[in-house]
Amino acid sequence: MKLFSTAVCLLLCAPTFAQDIRSYVTTNTVRVATLDAASDEYQDLAAVGQAIGDARVVMLGEQDHGDGPAFQAKTRLIKYLHERKGFTVLAFESDFYGLTTGWEKLTQQPDSIRRFLRYNIFPLWARSEDCRYLFQHYIPQSLQTANPLHVAGFDSQLYLSYSYLHLRKDLDSYLVRQGIAGKFPSPAAYQQFIEAVQGLIAEPRTPGAFRPGMRKDLENGLQLVSQAQLAAHDTSAWPRVLASLQAYMVQGDEARDKAMADNLKFLLTNQYEDAKVIVWAANTHIMKHTDRITGKGKDFNRVIFHNMGTYFVQDPLWARQTYVLGFASY
Template sequence: MPCRFGHQRGRARWASGLLAALLACSTGHAEQADELQRWIEKNAAPLRSIAATDEDFRDLEPLLTAIGPAEVVQLGEPGHGAGNSFAAKVRLIKFLHQRMGFDVLVWESGMHGMRLADAAMRGESDAVSAAQRGIFTIWSNAEEVRPLLEYVKSTQATSRPLQMAGFDLQFTARNALDAFSEDLRAFVSAIHEPTIRSQLQADVDRALATYHRLCCELREARRQHREHLVRLGTSEQVLAERLTAWDKREALALRPTQQDLDAFSSSSDAVLNAIQAHRALFEQAHGAKGTSFMEQALINLRVDAQGKLDIDHGVRGETSARFRNAVAYFNRRDERNAHNLRWLIEQGYPGRKLIVWAHNVHVTRAHFAPGFAAVHVHPRAGDMKPTGAYLSDWFGPKIYTIALTTYRGKDRWVTGDRVIEIPPSEAGSLEARLHALGKPYWFLDLRAAAIGSSHVAGQPLKMRMMTPVPGSNTAAPPHGSYLVEDIRRAFDGVFFIDETTPATPIRAQ
């Protein structure tokens, strides 16, 4: 409740009253802060280890009660280069698999490519090579993730294998588009009715050709031109000048246009409409689940193609700096990814328990102002709605979402050498409060706040929500803290690592 100062007669009495009121306000705020800190001290569970190879899970047992009957556990991360957060997630996944029966690991990686990666885990490929058929390189080439990949591989011959899937609409691995193109052509070629098959093959060829125009022609031409200049022995300074000149002279004709998107949409819609009209023929050839999976993959391709026009290919630098409409791009991707996850939960693996690996900003229930400038648990017009908010709408308490966060440290994507400093979190933030407890790792069940003090249950808190792209110039400071009106409405639990270490690239064998 706000403090009010009554009118006092006389300067001395006024000064005395003012001092008393200020002390009362200060004491009231201190008591509120102390109440919150006392609740955190009472409810935060210290964790012994975040080592990926540590399978003594006794310190993780508080998660048994916190997660309870939830059927999907989402594991966020503070940054895509937070190496020891990756290691902590590996240990958590082993715990969830061995102690709680979660047996499907769903990555923020390509839906189609991850099906290939999962199949490769059951073949002769080594664990890392199998994973790199689908998983984003930021994870599949990280030493901190390698123990998980090897663990997944080791479970395949057991009675309780850990399967893998993906929920991202994008192609997220090398040669993923080529593999999808081959599978799509085989999908329609299996139809026995020759007239329908012939028309479908023509539509598929047009769809793939126009998608390639949208996604790849400019990038491949620029790469080939650069390689040609390098072979000629061009110096770095001259190379940059000639590439800039090439962009101004040649690239314009190769940039995707609305006409390209319209041509792709027409041909891809023809394939989708044929699946709907002749579903019995497709299910005869591929089964109901196989037909539905390819349908989802085609819808992903269609939505992804729309996103290609949001990227200005004439601008270099961080990918997020090139978005013409970053809000539309984020919303389109996260809405489609949510539908992919829903399909995996309801049709891909019905009755199974799933673990989701992604970034905090995708799994949270909170919404974001444009450019990640603020976090809103009560959505506002123009906000960005993440995948986790859709899942919360559809599945409610069946989803348990854990944010991984940090007080300070370093972040580095394994795809580059750039190390990002993470400064200490600001005073009064959730991270600063957990840091004050004096141990390196904590788990805090935020659902438990609902049965605590009414003040704690609705306590506004600042919390780190790093943006996915380090140093993006279209986002708020990537390691800043955001005020969240009610932290329980953003996440169900918090896994705290006091100091983050940067991810380490896998060394060549």
């Protein structure tokens, strides 16, 4: 497994190593015995545990979202981190509101858990055969023990099942309860804002649901709500939900990654302030210090430079407490 992370570092540091790459890899590689997620033998992962040390956050990447062997390897590492290193939360690159809030309200029964995970984590993982053991067996079974593995989301793309069914109603209740609904210019303007929120959430399922005229209603409403939250010093999750909707509306890589970093920080400082957290996402999202990479390609600059990992470790606290492990397979 160490080979996977070493390979990523070598790609970024190749000019420094020059002709010594082969000896560096040979010296620093530790062989992993199996990718079998059901295995309870972890001696071969001791080097990974030593490298992670006392990190509170471990980010597990993947080179793309169809890499089955990486999914298997990550599942085994998740088991190891949960059972041997005290990690109790698994945070996915999936719907921040739906996955996090829905999990809190979920009936903690195996069948309910399986169904919830299937519809509130992106299908590229939730319906992958290589993730079946994690979602169908390990997580549901852990909830029946004294050492449960909890699930959360940090992605600003709020449109999976729970958000689709509940976010509009929950947001409406929150805004009315806080007196923010009454700050809109008129009841009609407020209703147009709420309908624009639902249109944005519904767009992936029903193309055209987010009509062109809704963008302005959403922009104006998000600005008004954000100002009211700031004035009220709102420390709930709702400011992050609104910021996620803003990032989702923008549809840009940089806005999304910045929102994901902020959402992850919220989980660590509020939702799970005493927990050790495993992060599941793409390599390109979790890489840190990408602002130190030199490159002139436009796409490379947009996708890599301004990513979640780099935003996240700008805070020295998280830079010290975060271990990033990239994956590649052939």
